[in-house]
Amino acid sequence: MKRLVALPSLAAAALVVLLVALADAEDRPDRSQVAAAAFIDVAKVLLSPRCRNCHPTDDVPLQRDEGVPHAQNVSRRSEKNGLRCTACHRHENSPVPGGPPGVKGWRMPPAATPMVFVGRTPHQLCEQLKDKKATGDRDLEAIFHHLAEDELVLWGWRAGPGRKPPPVPHDVFVARVRAWIDNGAACPP
Numbered sequence: 001m002k003r004l005v006a007l008p009s010l011a012a013a014a015l016v017v018l019l020v021a022l023a024d025a026e027d028r029p030d031r032s033q034v035a036a037a038a039f040i041d042v043a044k045v046l047l048s049p050r051c052r053n054c055h056p057t058d059d060v061p062l063q064r065d066e067g068v069p070h071a072q073n074v075s076r077r078s079e080k081n082g083l084r085c086t087a088c089h090r091h092e093n094s095p096v097p098g099g100p101p102g103v104k105g106w107r108m109p110p111a112a113t114p115m116v117f118v119g120r121t122p123h124q125l126c127e128q129l130k131d132k133k134a135t136g137d138r139d140l141e142a143i144f145h146h147l148a149e150d151e152l153v154l155w156g157w158r159a160g161p162g163r164k165p166p167p168v169p170h171d172v173f174v175a176r177v178r179a180w181i182d183n184g185a186a187c188p189p
């Protein structure tokens with residue numbers, strides 16, 4: 001008699017466990033959603049003036065928050081013709097507002113892999129970082145190290161007088177890049 005009562009209540013308990021598990025799975029975002037959400041913050045940094053000014057659509061770097069073309073006809077061509085970026089951009093920021101900012105190795109990305117940020121959607125930026133043709137064969141771990149440690153990237157957060165940093169602190173940015181990669185590097189739609 002006891003067993004007859006216990007059986008249906010056991011079945012009921014099992015059903016409850018199953019329903020709770022299903023509801024849980026629905027609430028918990030899957031890994032690709034976590035990755036895509038993390039990349040939205042990454043894109044905010046890439047599209048901020050300090051980063052996009054060196055990652056334009058053509059050969060001309062940009063200046064200021066508005067992203068106006070660089071003064072003095074500076075471009076990849078002028079660099080080739082002998083006017084080096086480093087003639088003005090030294091190893092340190094100019095202490096004078098409007099003076100040339102600087103850090104070791106100031107230059108544009110190579111023409112063959114220009115790594116364009118200007119005008120790109122978060123989705124396009126994400127796909128570009130995963131495309132080894134666009135990154136010069138660098139994998140995601142190499143991209144991670146670049147974003148965590150490269151001097152040109154770190155410069156964005158200490159850009160000299162009058163230049164505001166990207167909208168996300170560097171340590172949070174690095175953690176979001178890590179979360180994007182560790183969750184499968186899915187892209188936002």
Ligand code: HEC
Binds near residue numbers: 106115146153154
């Ligand atoms: C002074 C110009 C300059 C600035 C400013 C700059 N970059 Fe770059 N960026 C480069 C160059 C040059 C490369 C190519 C690196 C190489 O070939 O070693 C590059 C490459 C990259 C890449 C591709 C990864 C790779 O390993 O090549 C990413 C991503 C990137 N930059 C992100 C940023 C971010 C984020 C910022 C702002 C915080 C930024 N960059 C600011 C010049 C710049």
Ligand code: HEC
Binds near residue numbers: 062
């Ligand atoms: C003749 C001097 C000179 C040369 C050569 C030069 N620059 Fe500049 N650059 C400046 C000055 C001055 C500024 C600061 C302008 C301002 O902030 O109003 C500047 C600002 C910039 C900025 C904007 C930084 C920011 O986000 O505020 C970028 C990017 C840049 N230069 C890239 C380059 C690159 C790449 C080269 C070489 C292809 C180069 N420059 C060559 C003088 C020069």
